[in-house]
Structure formats: C-alpha cells, structure tokens
Amino acid sequence: MVRLYGKAPYRIVLVHGGPGAIGSLKGFAQELNKLSQIGVVEAIQSKYSITELIEELYDQIKENCNDKVALIGHSWGAWLAAFFAEKYPELTRHVILVGSGPLEDKYVSQIGARRFQNLSEEDNEIVQRLTDNRTTDEDMEKIPKIFEKLDNYCLENKEAHRADKTDSQMHNMIWEEAAKLRTSGELLKSFQKMKCKIFLIQGEIDPHPAEGITIPLQENGVACETYILEKCGHSPFMEKYAKENFYKILLKIIS
8 A cells, every 4th residue: 555645746655664664654755745835655555574565665666656765764664664665676766764673782772772761660661661662552652742752853643643553463574573683693694785876864953863874874874874863853844943954855856
C-alpha cells in the first residue's frame, strides 16, 4: 500500500519509522509535495521481517515510479532506506536520513540517558518494555505522546503527523532483527556498500546523537553530507523553529 501526493512522475519516496508507526509521514508528504511540486510516494510498511520490507518497498517503487528516486527515511525508516539502496542501487538516486538511529552500539546508551531522565515511573516502564521488545498494543498507543516530551524541541501541528495506527508486533519483530544487524556490524556494511550519495539531517537535540552516524561513516570511508538543525529534535518536519530550514535543505537536495 502507498499514498500518492501530487502527480506523476513520482520521484520522492518517504519511508516511515517505528517500526510500526504506520502512516506517520502523511503531513510531511503533503507539505513536501506542495513546496517541491514533485510527486511524492508515502510507502506504508506491512511486513514483519526486514527482507520482506525491502521487497515490499521495491514493489511500491516499481509500481509507482519510472526512474531513480530520492529515498527519505525517518528514524527506523532511515535504516530501511539504506538496506534498500544497498540491494537496489539502480532504483536509488540518493538516500536522505532524517532522525536516524546510531549505526554502532556504543552510541546507544546516550539515547536512553536523555530519554529516561524526565519520565514518570509509568512512562519509564513503558519505554523499558519498548527497549526490551515487550510492547503491548496499549503501550503503542501511549508511546507517541511520551516521545513527544522527550524527542522534540517545540512541536507544531502534531495532529497532521500522527500515525494512522501502530503495530506492536511489527515493532518488536523488526527492531529485534535490526538491532542484531547493528550489533553484528551488518548495518554499517550496508552503508559501506551503497553507491548513491548519502545525506543526514539531524536535530541538535535529537536523543539519537548525530555523531553516532557521522563518525562510523567517516571511519569507514563513507561520505555523508550532514546538516544539524538548531532548536530541533527527532522530527524536523514537526518542529516550529526548524521546519522551514529543514524543507529548504530538502528542496536543495532533491532539486
């Protein structure tokens, strides 16, 4: 399933995060299409393994796009975009990582430290279950509001960016697999094998440290054009003080 914004040719594909935050990029897709006047595909994930998600994304692009695309992945979607670009370079013009998680385990502790310090006991328990891949559907309903407090600077028009639904089974299964790929080094190898240009746009106060992406890539000889946004957290397209600059950077990249 996809949602299409604007008219063909569709040259931009948005890949949502979560895993399991289904439909969370609709507001982003609408705004990007309006500003760029380029057709945008919002790819909806429905599978429960990374291999299946890569093939699902392949089908979505082949069915709706006639040329190489700019893949924009948010959060977990940044990794999925990278996995796709490694396997299907003939379909990938470039990859734009937005709010990406770190590429090596040694940076992960920084995320938890920043998230946990301002949480209530109940919220702490929910986030711990998320970390342990034990989330329930009730947890998944509460998690977006919890992360709004922790992952962002000053959100604007939150309703336009809410997921249509959340899938705890997808989150637990995909994230368990993805975390193992990071630990084993296979995630970083995917970036090393990519043939397209890589861009990173990261909020200055995103709990996911930008150096967790830039340093591993630099140490492995992978070029990455990086933009750090002030007064910005995990989702630049939602941030009151950063979104204008965020879209300016995107338009520059995709034009």
